[in-house]
Amino acid sequence: PAYPNAYSSWRFIVNLEVLGSGYTMSVLALGLPALAMGTVGLLIANRRPDNAIGWIYLGCGLWIALSVANTGYTGWATAVSPDRFGATASEWFGNWPWAPLLSVFFTFPFLLFPDGHLLNGRWRPVAWGAGAVTAIWTLIVAFSSTYYTDVAGQPKQNPYTPQALRDLVDALEFVALG
16 A cells, blocks of 8 residues: 555554554664664674673674564565565565574673683584584574465464475474474
8 A cells, every 4th residue: 555644654654554563663672682683793793802702792782673674564565565576575584583693692701701812712613513513403494384374473484494394394393493
């Protein structure tokens, strides 16, 4: 539908007319941690550019902000105009960005605390292992069909899961979580 005036356009942008105020409030609730995390990361990275923890926090904050922006586009594209460019890819991206975020945010700051460097060389295999697990877990969650949902939270088939690998990816999801 057309949105002829500025007020309607504003309501359109925050998806009030499309998905309701509860959806918009949940997006705003995700935006506040992104702002806080990004701000802390920016402060640390600005004062101590060699401290990787600041860059991790800044990256996690930007990742959440990207996810929130994607959620807004997905809500609009799937509810108002599902044939829009990137609607399917946007919905797909909305299903898995939490996996690398949680893995990175709850692993690397602890490995690099307090000065942004590993305590000693013995921790290097742990860091590489955490990076490998993050990458594998992200791929499994991104291509899983078990918990894939549309923007309204309804179960749906993942359009990017290869049919030949669907059972394997779904079985590995349980293993990857552990």
